[in-house]
Amino acid sequence: MGYAHYIVHRDGEQIEAGYDVQAVCEEPGCTESIDRGLAYLCGEMPGGDEYGCGGYFCGHHLFIGPNTHTGDLCVRCLKTATTTG
Ligand SMILES: [Zn+2]
Numbered sequence: 878m879g880y881a882h883y884i885v886h887r888d889g890e891q892i893e894a895g896y897d898v899q900a901v902c903e904e905p906g907c908t909e910s911i912d913r914g915l916a917y918l919c920g921e922m923p924g925g926d927e928y929g930c931g932g933y934f935c936g937h938h939l940f941i942g943p944n945t946h947t948g949d950l951c952v953r954c955l956k957t958a959t960t961t962g
Pocket residue numbers: 919920929930931932950951952953954955
């Protein structure tokens with residue numbers, strides 16, 4: 878299975894993902910160029926999972942999660958994961 882370019886389902890729509898897909902950080906107001914590789918993913922599963930929203934964020938807007946199950950998280954998901962334990 879290749880990770881360069883694939884389709885994921887997120888919030889009922891299909892989006893292109895993978896490290897070959899150029900994108901912009903999804904944090905409102907941020908224009909940082911990123912790709913949709915796993916390195917920029919909020920959560921661990923493309924398309925979103927229990928902790929992550931499945932968004933893609935630059936290094937300024939993606940944070941190390943509170944535990945090893947969460948993966949890296951955006952600020953909103955980090956807050957949720959931290960407050961709900
Ligand atoms: Zn998130």
